[in-house]
Amino acid sequence: MAESDVKILGAWPSPYVMRTQIALNIKSVGYEFLEERFGVKSDLLIKSNPVYKKIPVLIHGDKPICESLVIVQYIDEAWSSGPSILPSDAYDRATVRFWAKYIDDKWFPALFEIAKAQGEEAEAEAEAVKQLLAGTTLLEEAFHKCSKGKVFFGGDSIGYLDIALGSFLGWLRVTELNGLIILDAEKTPGLVGWADNFCADSTVKEVMPETGKLAEFTKTLQSWK
Amino acid sequence: MAESDVKILGAWPSPYVMRTQIALNIKSVGYEFLEERFGVKSDLLIKSNPVYKKIPVLIHGDKPICESLVIVQYIDEAWSSGPSILPSDAYDRATVRFWAKYIDDKWFPALFEIAKAQGEEAEAEAEAVKQLLAGTTLLEEAFHKCSKGKVFFGGDSIGYLDIALGSFLGWLRVTELNGLIILDAEKTPGLVGWADNFCADSTVKEVMPETGKLAEFTKTLQSWK
Structure with a gap:
C-alpha cells in the first residue's frame, strides 16, 4: 500500500x-x-x-x-468529495466564522479553566463557570438561528460550527462528570439534542474520546500549573 | 440621496x-x-x-x-466588484489565514504592549520588543513566500494578508517615532518596500491615520492601565 x-x-x-x-x-x-x-x-x-x-x-x-x-x-x-462544511451563503459563512472564533477565544478557555481547577482556586473557577454558562446560553441562541429547525448548526449535516463546538463535547462531559451540568434540558434544550446527534454521527463516533479515559487525562493537567 | x-x-x-x-x-x-x-x-x-x-x-x-x-x-x-482579496488557491488561502491569525494573536499584542508601556514597565516592554522583532522576521519570510516576487502579499494587488498587517502600519510608525525601528532596510527589506507600496495605494491612502495624530492618541492609552 x-x-x-x-x-x-x-x-x-x-x-x-x-x-x-x-x-x-x-x-x-x-x-x-x-x-x-x-x-x-x-x-x-x-x-x-x-x-x-x-x-x-x-x-x-x-x-x-x-x-x-x-x-x-x-x-x-x-476536497469536493462530500457535503460542504461551510454554508454556501456569504452571510451564513460570516455567522459561523464569528461563532467559531467566539468558541475558541472565550467559551473553551472558560471550560479549560474549570477542567484545570478541579476544586482548587475557587474564585477563578467560579468566574469561569459564570462565563461558561453565559456563553452556552449565547450558543443555544446561535444554534436556533443557524440550524433553522434542523438537527445541526449546519442544517441536515455537520458543518463548520458543529465541528468547532462539538470537538469540545468530550471535555464538557468530563466537566459534567465532576458535577457541573452545562448542557441542560430546560435551559439549553437545542444543544442537548444537538450533542446527541453530533456524537452519534458516523463522522464523529470513532474519533470522540471515551469520557472516562479523558477524565483520567485531565487529571494530568493539574501538573501543568 | x-x-x-x-x-x-x-x-x-x-x-x-x-x-x-x-x-x-x-x-x-x-x-x-x-x-x-x-x-x-x-x-x-x-x-x-x-x-x-x-x-x-x-x-x-x-x-x-x-x-x-x-x-x-x-x-x-x-461583492465581486473588484479584485479578489483572498487568493484563489486553497493552500494559499490557508497560508494567509494562518498568518493573519498569527498577526492578531501574537504580533500585534506585542506592538500594543510597547505602545502602552511608553518607557514604563521596562521588563515587560523588553520582552514585547523581543517578540515583536522575532515575529517581524517571520513575517518578512512570509512576505517573500506569499508575494512570489511581486509587491504585495497578495501579488499585484492588496490582499487579505496585506490588509491584516498593513492596518497596523500607523501604530508601527508611532512606535518608530519613539525610537524603536521595526521595519529595517537590512533585516526586513521586503517589508520596508511593501509598507511604502501599501500606504501609497489608492485603497489605503485616505484611511491611514496621520502618524502625529495617532501618536497623540496612543498617549491616552496610558490612562487605560
Missing part, C-alpha cells in the same frame, strides 16, 4: 485534532494518524509547524497546514 | 476598522461611516454586536457582521 498522501500530526485528547479528523471524515478522505507523544515534539512537528510547534498539523502531499479552523476550511475547499 | 445600504460602525484610530474600509475600497463599495465615540457605546453598536459590543461592525442592509477578519472575508465573498 502506498504511503498516505494525507497525514495528521495529532494526539487523541486534543479537540483541535478531532476537528481535522471529522472534517476529513465528512469528505471521506483517508489519512494516516501520526500520534505525537505528550510533552515531546517530533522533528516532523517542529519542521511542519515551526511557528507554534503545536498539533494539529495536516500534511497534504508535502504541504503542512496549521491551526485547526484554518485546516477545516482548507479541507472544505480542497 | 438614499440612506447607504452599507455602514461601518468604527473609530479612526482602530486598525481593525481600517481593515473593513480598505476591503470595501478594493471592491469600490461606498459606505457610511458612523464614528463611535471613545469610551461611549452607541445603542446601534450594542444592538449590532451584543456579544462583544466592539467596533468594527459592518452593517449590510439590516445584517450586522462583526470581527474584522470575518468582515474582510465577508466583503470578499459578498
Whole structure:
C-alpha cells in the first residue's frame, strides 16, 4: 500500500485534532494518524509547524497546514468529495466564522479553566463557570438561528460550527462528570439534542474520546500549573 | 440621496476598522461611516454586536457582521466588484489565514504592549520588543513566500494578508517615532518596500491615520492601565 498522501500530526485528547479528523471524515478522505507523544515534539512537528510547534498539523502531499479552523476550511475547499462544511451563503459563512472564533477565544478557555481547577482556586473557577454558562446560553441562541429547525448548526449535516463546538463535547462531559451540568434540558434544550446527534454521527463516533479515559487525562493537567 | 445600504460602525484610530474600509475600497463599495465615540457605546453598536459590543461592525442592509477578519472575508465573498482579496488557491488561502491569525494573536499584542508601556514597565516592554522583532522576521519570510516576487502579499494587488498587517502600519510608525525601528532596510527589506507600496495605494491612502495624530492618541492609552 502506498504511503498516505494525507497525514495528521495529532494526539487523541486534543479537540483541535478531532476537528481535522471529522472534517476529513465528512469528505471521506483517508489519512494516516501520526500520534505525537505528550510533552515531546517530533522533528516532523517542529519542521511542519515551526511557528507554534503545536498539533494539529495536516500534511497534504508535502504541504503542512496549521491551526485547526484554518485546516477545516482548507479541507472544505480542497476536497469536493462530500457535503460542504461551510454554508454556501456569504452571510451564513460570516455567522459561523464569528461563532467559531467566539468558541475558541472565550467559551473553551472558560471550560479549560474549570477542567484545570478541579476544586482548587475557587474564585477563578467560579468566574469561569459564570462565563461558561453565559456563553452556552449565547450558543443555544446561535444554534436556533443557524440550524433553522434542523438537527445541526449546519442544517441536515455537520458543518463548520458543529465541528468547532462539538470537538469540545468530550471535555464538557468530563466537566459534567465532576458535577457541573452545562448542557441542560430546560435551559439549553437545542444543544442537548444537538450533542446527541453530533456524537452519534458516523463522522464523529470513532474519533470522540471515551469520557472516562479523558477524565483520567485531565487529571494530568493539574501538573501543568 | 438614499440612506447607504452599507455602514461601518468604527473609530479612526482602530486598525481593525481600517481593515473593513480598505476591503470595501478594493471592491469600490461606498459606505457610511458612523464614528463611535471613545469610551461611549452607541445603542446601534450594542444592538449590532451584543456579544462583544466592539467596533468594527459592518452593517449590510439590516445584517450586522462583526470581527474584522470575518468582515474582510465577508466583503470578499459578498461583492465581486473588484479584485479578489483572498487568493484563489486553497493552500494559499490557508497560508494567509494562518498568518493573519498569527498577526492578531501574537504580533500585534506585542506592538500594543510597547505602545502602552511608553518607557514604563521596562521588563515587560523588553520582552514585547523581543517578540515583536522575532515575529517581524517571520513575517518578512512570509512576505517573500506569499508575494512570489511581486509587491504585495497578495501579488499585484492588496490582499487579505496585506490588509491584516498593513492596518497596523500607523501604530508601527508611532512606535518608530519613539525610537524603536521595526521595519529595517537590512533585516526586513521586503517589508520596508511593501509598507511604502501599501500606504501609497489608492485603497489605503485616505484611511491611514496621520502618524502625529495617532501618536497623540496612543498617549491616552496610558490612562487605560
